[in-house]
Structure formats: C-alpha cells, structure tokens
Amino acid sequence: MNTHPVRWDALVFGVLFALVVAAWAALFHGWVTVENLVVAGPVALIVAGIAGIALTLRSSNS
Incomplete structure (x- = not known):
C-alpha cells in the first residue's frame, strides 16, 4: 500500500x-446560544491561526 x-x-x-x-x-439543539458562538468562533480561528504559524515555523526550521 x-x-x-x-x-x-x-x-x-x-x-x-x-x-x-x-x-x-x-x-439547533439549544446547547449553546448565539452569544456564545459569537465569542467561540473568533477564538477558534485565532487558535487555528497560531497553530498554523507554529507549524510553519517548525517546518521551515527543519
């Protein structure tokens, strides 16, 4: 394979x-509110961006 x-x-x-x-x-199921998602969305994108930058820096140093 x-x-x-x-x-x-x-x-x-x-x-x-x-x-x-x-x-x-x-x-849809009511587990969170719109106000919670308004905060969670940008936080998730910031964390993903930091992880992407870290992975880029790690791969460029190898």
Whole structure:
C-alpha cells in the first residue's frame, strides 16, 4: 500500500467545515446560544491561526 502526503489545505478546510457543522448542530439543539458562538468562533480561528504559524515555523526550521 502506498502512502500519500498530507494535503494541508484539504485538512484545514475539512476541519473548518466540521467546526461549522458542529456549531450549527449545537445551536439547533439549544446547547449553546448565539452569544456564545459569537465569542467561540473568533477564538477558534485565532487558535487555528497560531497553530498554523507554529507549524510553519517548525517546518521551515527543519
């Protein structure tokens, strides 16, 4: 079996899509409010951006 390299763009967009679906489901079922999502969305994007920068710096130093 051949292994293929990871496509980071597909992984990032897949995770973002999963987060959007999870937020919609949580909102639909009443587990969270819109006010909570207004805060959680930008926080999740900031954390993802910091992780992306860290991974970029790590791969450029190797």
